[in-house]
Amino acid sequence: MHAESKGWFSTLFVKLTEPLIFSKRPLTLTVLTLMTVFLGYQALNLRLDAGFEKQLPKGHPYIQVLKKYQDQFGGGNSVLLAVSQKPGKGDIYQGRFLESLKAATDAVFYTPGVDRTRISSLYTPNVRFLEAVEGGFRGGNVIPSGFTPNEASLAMVKDNVSKASIIGRLVSNDQRSAMVVSELVDKDPRTHRQLDYIETAHRFETIRSRLLKPTLYELKLKEDYRGIKSGTLVATVYDDPRGAFSRFKRYTTSVRNSDGDVTEHKVPASKLQVFASDNPEFNPDIDVEIIGFSKVIGDVADAALQVTGFFVLSVVLVWLVLSYYMGSLVVSLYPLSCGVLAVIWELGILHLAGYGLDPFAILVPFLVLAISVSHGIQITSFWLLEVADHGLDSFAASRATYRRLVIPGITALVTNIIGFGTILLIPIGIVQEMAINAMFGLLAVIICKKILLPCLLSYATIKDPQRFRDFQKQRDAKLKPIWNGLAVLTNRPIALSILGGFGLLWLASGFVARDLQVGELHAGVPALKPDSRYNLDSDFISNNYAIGVDILQVYAATKTNGCIDYDVMNRINRFGWYMQNTPGVVSTTSLAGLDKVVWGQYNENNPRWQQLPRSPDGLILAGQQFTTSTGLLNDDCSVMPMYIFTADHKATTIDQVIESIKRFDTDGRAPADLKLELAGGNVGVMAATNDVIKKTEFTVLFWLYLAISVCVIASFQSIAGLICVVVPLAAVSVMTYAIMVFLGIGQTVATLPVAAFAAGIGVDYGIYIYSVLEENVMSKGMPLRQAYADTLHQTGKAVIVTAFALSASVATWMLSGLQFQIDMGILLTIMFMANAFAALLMLPAFASILMKSQPIPVFARA
Amino acid sequence: MIVPTKLSLVAGLSLLVATAAAAVDIASTDGGAAAPASPAATIPALATAHAEKGLLLSVARAGDHLLAVGGNGVIVTSRDGASWSQVLTPIDLTLTGIAFGDANNGWAVGHDALILHTRDAGQHWEIQHYEPDLNAPFFAVIATSRDHAVAVGAFGLMRQTTDGGKTWTALEPAQVVDEKYHLNAATRLPGDRIAVAGERGLVAFQTSATEWARSTTPYDGSFFGILPWGDAGAIAYGMRGNVFATDDLAKGAWRKIDVGTLGSLFGGEVLPGGAVALVGADGQMIQVSRSGASQPLAPSINVAGKSSSLAGAVVDGNALIVAGELGVYSVPLR
Structure with a gap:
């Protein structure tokens, strides 16, 4: 792409490598094929990596605190399943509901991985109503055993339900929805493996x-299979399992043998018969x-995998762009297939290097x-050009x-x-892996493009060079007026007005970009789209129940x-009261705050005892009823988290709340043996991440532009x-940045x-x-x-x-179910195009x- | 970021509390048994933006404005019952009662046998009495003049001043404190006599400046409040909607008044005309007319997922100012 390669190094490099590659082309191709087969095999073994730890900015003090206390506060990993009446169907007090x-x-109870002792719903015996009565308390199950629905x-x-004070928690505020709250165990009790989220x-x-779903499909064995009897029910599914690729699916079934041991079998769909009812x-x-x-985690993983499907679409789009450019659907297959090969190599190297595929890696x-x-x-x-214009044969x-x-x-x-x-x-594992992964990819590109492609092209033939040449000339003639028009830009007055225009645009953008926000702007889980099923559910639950989903944890560490x-405890309670009065905070929960309420309840529910x-x-x-599994205290009661529920x-909001927390301890009244340590919860992680972004943004851009500048100066001296x-x-x-403000995308x-990607790749245009x-x-x-x-x-x-080929390959990210992939797709598409223009x-x-025009005398070139 | 850390969905944990099945009646067994805590240095209440939304337990009028006291040493004041601002106090304990002897002089009482005093209608407060070692809270204070006030509390705690609070002396009338029952409430009867109500259906009243008498009530549970009922009577209210009234306290012919609720009633106020307003659990407000008929005074104050007991009330023109776990509200009176 640059001017002719000069210098002794390049000459030497070419002299050494050219015969190596071209003298024994079959050997070169064989080696490359073997490499491809090997790396392709490696790539097939690539697994989705659910290592979500690496999404944390691990060096940040908040995250270190989080890690320090994480193990002491296991649990808290709940799944909330709400069953809700559709609008117009009345409240929950109906037999059918x-x-x-x-x-x-019952279904939640029998779900593997659920802690059966910690499920609550109106139907579980641990949910009771309790009244303070003369001389003590009186209570009972909300839904008594042997319940049959009738009016009374x-x-x-x-x-x-109203006596049990569960409205807002197990029953929605408007009593049109009820919840099954369950806690997951960390380890599968049967397999002793980490629970597969x-x-x-x-x-x-x-x-x-x-x-x-109105229909269920039972999958039963057609014949005996590995000791399982014919007709055994292997799986029950609710979506028609008889799709296009259904034959290749395997269903897992567990069989209890005579010793009582449970073994798992994977049964191929071809052995199963489907019964719909x-x-x-x-x-x-x-x-x-x-x-x-x-x-x-499940939804993010599913959406992350979906995007792989769009890769095919990307390849097709790029092929079309290439074909337009080259005027041949066949010739364009050479660079395209080398590109796909580079991807296979990249994925293979990724697996060889011990990495998995995470939602960021999938984009690389x-x-x-x-x-x-x-x-x-x-x-x-x-x-x-060499073939068509200069009439060389393919090999030459x-x-x-x-x-x-x-x-x-x-x-x-x-x-x-x-x-x-x-x-x-950027000190976040997943992003660093993305960088390393992209570097592997570039290595693959060097080999696939620089060695394989010329090698392959040496075998390629153009059937009718004259027709091909004519096609090229014809199209070039069409474009000529556009290029001549653009050349007007070199007129100094026009140049100045163009630059002035860009200058103004720059200033205006800079002005707009002052509103650029750091962090996530959408409600719900930021990784998923605002209208994803999960975020709609989360929205429904936080609107209809007294349950917050944005949580900042501050650890009160003491003796x-x-x-x-x-x-x-009084200090922690005071901290909770302080935080409740902080803008952006909806409510707080802590052991100290609850002890106070409980004290009132124990004293005949009289609020004057609070x-x-x-x-x-x-x-x-x-505090006796609060076990460590509540997440309110650790084993020796030396750490008690304060849960701060934020408005968003x-x-x-996060900055305001954190600032407020830091101010609290400046009153000099804290007991010497009590420290408030930041931070946990999803908001705590976001606070740390935002901090890291603010701190590293400048560093990244500085080194990026410095590196680009050095490369450009080295090229052009x-x-x-450079300018x-x-x-x-x-x-x-x-x-x-300005576009991000308009689109509501945060940094x-x-x-x-x-x-970095846009500038790193976009610099090619300018250099070219x-x-x-x-x-x-x-x-x-x-x-x-x-x-x-x-x-x-x-x-x-x-x-x-x-520009179009680059954009085409990233534009498909916009179809992803993951919000950050969509954002990246939008921005990269825009930037790849904008950089070209x-x-x-x-x-x-x-x-x-x-x-400076320095016309060199003609004779000097001789 | 892709995924936050585990969503610890502990919101509403406070509600878990209600499901605890430990039916222990601690109220009457705690106290003296516990090791006395050393009186720590007092910590001033935190100045907050919205103290009027926190726990508030008692409301009173001082001259032309209103005051409410509650958790975290909070005292808030308002001229119109709508907008409230916090007044700084020297201590951050839960305050349970407030009363004024005249337009400027008044007392607020609370936990750790705390008594605060103001001379400027509640703008500034100073500690007059503070005995954390007693391990007993005051629940109510009644002032009959700028000099005289009586405070009552848990385990038969009673203190009196006759010199504007310079000294607070123990009151120990056997008719009131013998069983060391919690004295949950006090009221001022016609003729500046004081009546108290408490545990086990306890109702006692002054027959003279120094003499007290016990009235035998038909109820064995806790009374959380007592108010004058006509010229010579009283109305006592408490757990689980139990309300009893007598037209003559001295004679003590109590009759049960059905108020149509099983929620406990923690506070009340005499309305113009002699009817009373009672407030309590689940934000309920009930009006009991002199005939003994009762009806809801206003729709209950409830916020889903939150406990919303009311504990204090005072009349302010055409409105009833009520205070409770969700703060202070102004409710129009018909």
Whole structure:
């Protein structure tokens, strides 16, 4: 892409490598094929990586505190399943509804991974109503055993519900929805393995189907299979399992043998027969909402996998763009297939290096495809030029292409690698892995594009070179007026007004970009789309129940048995009261706050008793019912988290709340042995992440632009070149900030790498254009306007096609179910296009001001 | 970020509390048994933006404005019953009662046998009495003049001042404190006589400045409040909607008044014309007319997922100002 490769190193490199590759082409191809088979096999073994730990900015003090206490507060991993009457179907006190609620409760009870002792719903015996009566308390089950629905018994249930104080928790505020709350165990009690959250999420999804799908499908064995009797029911599903690829699915069934041991078998669908019947539990009047940590993981994983399907679409789009450019659907298959091969290599290397596929990693293959295609365009177009215009045979043309392009190509890729390397500065595991992954991809691109593609092209033939040439000429003639028109930009007055225009746009963008927010702006789980099923469910539950989903945890760390020390508890209680009065805080929950309420309840429910008892005995009594599984205290009662429920998780809210917390301890009244440590909860993690983004944004951009600048200066040895290439990039990045404000996208760990990818890849356009322009002006002595028109004639088409090819490969992310993938797709698409147009428009304008025409006497070139 | 840490869905944990089945009657067994805590240095109440939304237990009028006291040492004041602002207090304990002897001089009482005093209608407060070692809260204070007030509380706690609070002396009339029952409430009867109500159906009243008498009531549970009923009578109310009235306290012919609720009643106020307003659990407000008929005074104050007991009330023109676990509300009177 650059000017001709010069220098002793490049000459030596080409001299050494060219015979190595081209003298024994069959051997080269065999080696590459074997490598592909090996890496392809590796790639097939790539597993979805649910290591969600690495999404945390692990070096941040908040996260270190979180890690320190995480193990002490196991539990808290609940799944909330709400069964709700559809609008217009009345309240929950109806026989049919309660039947569905009972079915849901039973289904949750029998779900593997659920702690059966910690399920609560109206149907579980642990949910009781309790009244303070003369001389003590009186209580009972909300729904008594042997309940049969009739008018009187339903009215009694309604009365019990109100006495049990569960409205807002197990019954919605408007009593049209009821909840089954369950806790998950950390380890599967049967297999002793870490609980598979994704599997668990799918099991809860099945419960939803079980209540909402009219038909059920039973899968029974057609014949005996591995000792399981024919006719055995292997699985019950609620979506028709007889789809296109259904034969390849396997169903897991567990069989208890005579010793009582349970073994699991995977049964292929081909051995099963499907029996459809009406689903007896189907209730058309209800809906089911499910939220919880493991459900989030399951939904994110499912959506992450979905995006792989869009890869095919990306490949097709890129193929179309390439075919348009090359004028041949077949020739374009060469760079395309090399691109796909690079992706296979990348995934193979990824698995070899011990990584898995996480939601960020899934995006990298798209980028690799984009980059390798943009290089493929150059290689193939140069080869076409040699074949069509210079009449070389395929083999000679390939060698010429290799000689000409291997060094500039590798230089450009190295620039890309450095650009991606700056992403490593973001101290979040998943993003760093993305950078490493992208670097693997670029290595794969170097081999696939620089070695394989010329090698393959040497076998390619063009059937009718003349027709092909005519087609190219015809199209070039059509584009000529556009290029000549753009060349007007080199007129100094027009150049100045263009630059002035861009300057104003830049200023305006900068002004708008001041409103750019750090952090997540949407409600619900930020990874998922606002209208995803999960976020709609979460929205429903937080609107209809007194349950908050944005939680900041502050750990009150004190001495052993701190929970029976009045001074400590009073301080924590004061902190809770302080936080309740902080804007952005909805409510707080802590052991100290609850002890106070419990003390009132123990004293005949008289609110005048709501004060922390001063004596240790009183504190023991008030707190005795709170076990460590509540997440309110640890084993030795030395750490007690304060749960702060915030109104939302916007960065401004989080900042305000955190600032307030820090101010609290400045009153000098804290007991010496009590420390408030930040932070846990989803809001705590976001606070840490936002902090990291704010701190690393400048560093990343600084090193990114420094690295690009060094590469550009190394290429052109001129300040004019630097300005011509880098300023348009910077302008586009500021304008992108403004676009983010308009689109309501906040600065997150997803958008930071976007800046690096866009600038790292986008710099190619400028380099490409400037290198030809400089050659035309400096070496060939053309006047600037003519030089630019000629430059565009040579490269303009390639630049635009590259922009479209790059955009095409990332635009499909917008179809993803994951919000950050959508955001990245939007921004990268915009930036890949904008960088091309900024380069085409701004570069000549800058050149007209900065580039000194130094017509070199003709004889000097001889 | 892809995923937050585990969503610990502990909201509404406070409600878990109600499901605890430990039926222990601690109220009458705690107290003296516990090791006395050393009186810590007093910590001033926190100045907060919305103290009027916190736990408030008692409301009173001082001259032309209203005052309410409650949890965390909060005292809030208002001229119109709608907008409230916090007054700074020297201690952050739960305050349970407030009363004024005249337009400017008044007392607020609370836990740790705390008594606060103001001379400027509640703008500034100072500690007059504070005995954390007693391990007993005051629940109510009644002032008959700027000099004389009586405070009552748990385990038969009774204190009196006759010098504007310079000294607070123990009152120990056997008719009132013998069983060390909780004295949950006090009221001022016509003729500046004081009546108290408490545990086990306890109702006692002053027959003279120094003499007290016990009235035998037909109820064995706790009374949380007592109010004058006509010229010579009283109405006592308490657990689970139990309300009893007598037209002559001295004679003590109590009759049960059906108020149509099983919720406990924690506070009340005499309305113009002699009827009474009673407030209590689940934000219920009930009006009992002199004939003994009762009806809801206003729709209950409830916020789903939150406990909303009311404990204090005072008449303010055409409105009843009520206070409880969700703060202070102004309810129009018909």
